[in-house]
Amino acid sequence: MSFSNDRFQPDGELAFGLVRDVYLQGAPVWPIREWVDTQTINYVAAGARRFSGSWRKHYAKVMREARKYRKEILAKTPKEDLEFHLMELGPLLLQQVDEQLAVDLPAGWDREETRDHVFRGLKHVGKSAETEEERREKKILTTQEKNCFHLGCVITGRGEAGEIMGISPKTVTTHVTNAFGKIAGAGINSDALRWALSGRLPKRPRS
Numbered sequence: 001m002s003f004s005n006d007r008f009q010p011d012g013e014l015a016f017g018l019v020r021d022v023y024l025q026g027a028p029v030w031p032i033r034e035w036v037d038t039q040t041i042n043y044v045a046a047g048a049r050r051f052s053g054s055w056r057k058h059y060a061k062v063m064r065e066a067r068k069y070r071k072e073i074l075a076k077t078p079k080e081d082l083e084f085h086l087m088e089l090g091p092l093l094l095q096q097v098d099e100q101l102a103v104d105l106p107a108g109w110d111r112e113e114t115r116d117h118v119f120r121g122l123k124h125v126g127k128s129a130e131t132e133e134e135r136r137e138k139k140i141l142t143t144q145e146k147n148c149f150h151l152g153c154v155i156t157g158r159g160e161a162g163e164i165m166g167i168s169p170k171t172v173t174t175h176v177t178n179a180f181g182k183i184a185g186a187g188i189n190s191d192a193l194r195w196a197l198s199g200r201l202p203k204r205p206r207s
Contacts (some may be wrong), residue, residue, distance in 0.1 A: 015040055018059055020092050024155055029073045029165050031085045036062065058095045069100045079166030089122040089154065097196050106201060114192045121183045121193035125149055139182040148175035153197050 019036045043058045074082075097118055101111055125146060129135035133144075141149065151161035152172045162169040184190040195201055 014055065016091070017089075018062060021059075022063065023087055023092055024061065025066060026070050026156065027074065027082075027151060027161075028085045028087065028155075029070060029077070029082055033068075034065075035069075035088060039065070073163065079164070080164070084150065086126070086146060086150050088126050090119050090151070093122060093197075100196050100199065106195065109192070114189070114196075117189035117192040118196040121188045121190060124183050124186055124188060125179065126171070139185040141182055142175075143181050145175045145179040145182070148172045149179045152176050 003008045015037075018040065019033050023032050027124060039062050040058075043055075097115070101115055101118075105111060105114060124139075125141060127138070127140050129140040134140070147165065148152050148158075148161060151177060152158040153163065155161075155166070158172040158176065162172045165172070180190045180194065183193060191201055
């Protein structure tokens with residue numbers, strides 16, 4: 001989408017695109033949506049007074065400030081006290097998934113069916129349960145599994161995720177494997193989700 005250098009009223013797609021990019025930039029260790037919305041409200045208000053500046057500059061400034069703020073939080077907060085403010089993955093990854101689906105699908109896969117399973121899988125990651133019994137019955141992910149999925153599969157990669165969380169990459173992988181297992185247990189094609197996120201299919205043991 002194109003926009004002029006004097007645009008002070010970003011449409012919803014532009015504004016959400018900034019939220020998405022800050023979220024995917026690194027660990028979400030503060031409420032990113034609210035923080036970015038505040039930055040954009042201030043940008044609009046300043047632009048209305050000065051009639052100068054550009055959305056591109058604002059975007060770059062917010063991305064720099066987010067990187068700095070995240071670094072400060074990670075530096076001063078003990079790993080065991082970090083809180084991850086997770087957002088729903090479907091809207092955040094909509095563009096990425098649709099771009100992935102535009103390439104050749106694995107043999108025998110249907111495009112619409114694959115898309116349905118991918119977004120059902122992403123939605124399942126964000127589901128919660130009121131009781132432990134409900135969590136087990138509905139294959140709901142634990143908090144640690146959700147954190148590892150967001151960081152290890154979507155944002156940073158498993159090595160960096162482990163470093164941020166204070167656990168080993170192997171432990172991150174275990175949580176991610178458990179998460180995909182629960183997604184599959186909920187009747188969702190977890191291979192479709194793996195492929196959409198990484199472009200690769202899981203390796204199968206040789207028979």
